Amino acid sequence: QVQLVESGGGLVQAGGSLRLSCAASGGTFSNYNMGWFRQAPGKEREFVAVITSGGGSTFYTDSVKGRFTISRDNAKNTVYLQMNSLKPEDTAVYYCGADSDRLVFVTPKRYDYWGQGTQVTVSS
Numbered sequence: 728q729v730q731l732v733e734s735g736g737g738l739v740q741a742g743g744s745l746r747l748s749c750a751a752s753g754g755t756f757s758n759y760n761m762g763w764f765r766q767a768p769g770k771e772r773e774f775v776a777v778i779t780s781g782g783g784s785t786f787y788t789d790s791v792k793g794r795f796t797i798s799r800d801n802a803k804n805t806v807y808l809q810m811n812s813l814k815p816e817d818t819a820v821y822y823c824g825a826d827s828d829r830l831v832f833v834t835p836k837r838y839d840y841w842g843q844g845t846q847v848t849v850s851s
Contacts (some may be wrong), residue, residue: 729754729825729840736821736845739813747808749823749842756804760826763797763808764835765819774833813849820844
């Protein structure tokens, strides 16, 4: 059983930056691909970024390419999401997920474990 705890959310003005962290415990962190997803009020949870278990590959949804960077530190059992040039449409609850599959998936239902989420609010 893997436990995930997100942190780093908050209120920021458009154009600002935030760095989200997701700390994992209870499992072998380096066995999991780690993804960031977000969910705005009234909308479904959507894919933001994913990093493979060893950190060698990353993938992003088009709307965040060039602005967000996902990274991980397997020695610290932590995955990060650096968010720059934030826009009001980035406002959402951000969740990290752990996926034990060898393939990379962007669908939330393929992920095995989830954190509780952290709120990101971008004001215009």
